[in-house]
Structure formats: C-alpha cells, structure tokens
Amino acid sequence: MYRSRYMPCSECGASVEQTASASHACETERRLAYELFQLREEIARFEADVTAFLDSAPGRFEVWYARRERLGADGGEARAS
Numbered sequence: 906m907y908r909s910r911y912m913p914c915s916e917c918g919a920s921v922e923q924t925a926s927a928s929h930a931c932e933t934e935r936r937l938a939y940e941l942f943q944l945r946e947e948i949a950r951f952e953a954d955v956t957a958f959l960d961s962a963p964g965r966f967e968v969w970y971a972r973r974e975r976l977g978a979d980g981g982e983a984r985a986s
C-alpha cells in the first residue's frame with residue numbers, strides 16, 4: 906500500500922516528511938492559525954449560543970442576578986446609608 910512520504914503534523918498541520926518528523930518543531934504562528942482554523946465553527950456558533958442562552962430561563966435569571974449584584978436589590982440605595 907502506498908504511503909505518502911509526507912504526513913501532516915497533528916499540532917500545526919504542516920506537511921512534514923516522515924524521515925524529518927523527529928526534528929520538526931512547530932512554528933508558533935502556524936500552530937495558532939491551525940488551532941484557530943479547527944475552532945472556526947465553534948467561534949462562528951459562539952454569538953448565537955450566547956444569545957440563545959440569554960433568551961433561556963437560566964440566562965434571564967443570570968442577567969437579572971448580575972444586575973441585582975451590580976445595583977443591589979433596592980437599586981443601590983442600601984449602600985448609601
């Protein structure tokens with residue numbers, strides 16, 4: 906069976922010759938670009954996921970609770986006295 910002399914590096918996606926794989930060191934920029942590329946669908950989904958969460962009952966509670974924590978239950982007047 907034919908096997909390519911080159912295999913993609915699992916860390917950075919670079920095509921690495923099999924005999925050179927032991928000496929391969931990933932370039933930081935290339936590795937980051939490769940990781941970002943693999944996360945592209947998750948990144949694209951993120952905003953929709955956040956919006957959907959904030960629309961859900963638990964999300965609405967979190968928004969209410971955060972506002973309450975920031976302003977206080979009475980809108981911040983208790984801290985003035």
Ligand SMILES: [Zn+2]
Pocket residue numbers: 914915916917918919929930931932
């Ligand atoms: Zn690599």
